[in-house]
Amino acid sequence: PLLHELAALLQKSGIPAKVTHDIRLDSWEKYALMAANSALFCLFDGPAGKVRRQKNYRQVVAETVGEVIAMAKVQGVIIPPAYKEDYLRLFDSLPDDTVTSLYRDLKDGKKVEDTETEIILGRMVDLGKKAGLSVPCFEKAYEMAQSIGKRNWGSHGMKHT
Numbered sequence: 001p002l003l004h005e006l007a008a009l010l011q012k013s014g015i016p017a018k019v020t021h022d023i024r025l026d027s028w029e030k031y032a033l034m035a036a037n038s039a040l041f042c043l044f045d046g047p048a049g050k051v052r053r054q055k056n057y058r059q060v061v062a063e064t065v066g067e068v069i070a071m072a073k074v075q076g077v078i079i080p081p082a083y084k085e086d087y088l089r090l091f092d093s094l095p096d097d098t099v100t101s102l103y104r105d106l107k108d109g110k111k112v113e114d115t116e117t118e119i120i121l122g123r124m125v126d127l128g129k130k131a132g133l134s135v136p137c138f139e140k141a142y143e144m145a146q147s148i149g150k151r152n153w154g155s156h157g158m159k160h161t
Contacts, residue, residue, distance in 0.1 A: 028077045032068040034100065036087065038120050039064050039141035041103035045148060049096025061091050064137040071124060074131045102145070112149035121145055 003019045010017035020026045040061060044051045051057050065087045069079045099107075105115040121142040128135035 024077050028072040028079055032065055035068055035120050036065040038100040038102040039138055041099050042141040042144040048094040048098040061088060067135045067137055071127055074133055106145055106148045107152055109152045111153050112146055117145045
């Protein structure tokens, strides 16, 4: 009851607030969206429009989000079966120039270690190793992020000596 009261107070003040009944599920669904998008933009080295122009993009999109869904299950969180189709529809509807902050930071020349690469992509790779679960899309995306970061670091005047 206290959480609902707090949420109502925040909403009344103009601050979006929602009480969840399963924070682990909500967190994994949010991570699935953010991580899969970041992985896809790194895998294809471009925004949503470039990803969608690739012949096999829907298969790769499904595999990428599927890796997060499988990892959530290993962690004891069951993401509803409809999530994958919902995610595919959402990805199909993104504006062509959509990118994540991770991809934008890499393209803008930030050092890899100054981006979310480890938190978003590296986390999935590490979780996969620890769980014995194959996450090839995330492994490749993590490698691509490193490559994109190295290629662009300093190209925008951000390199420090």
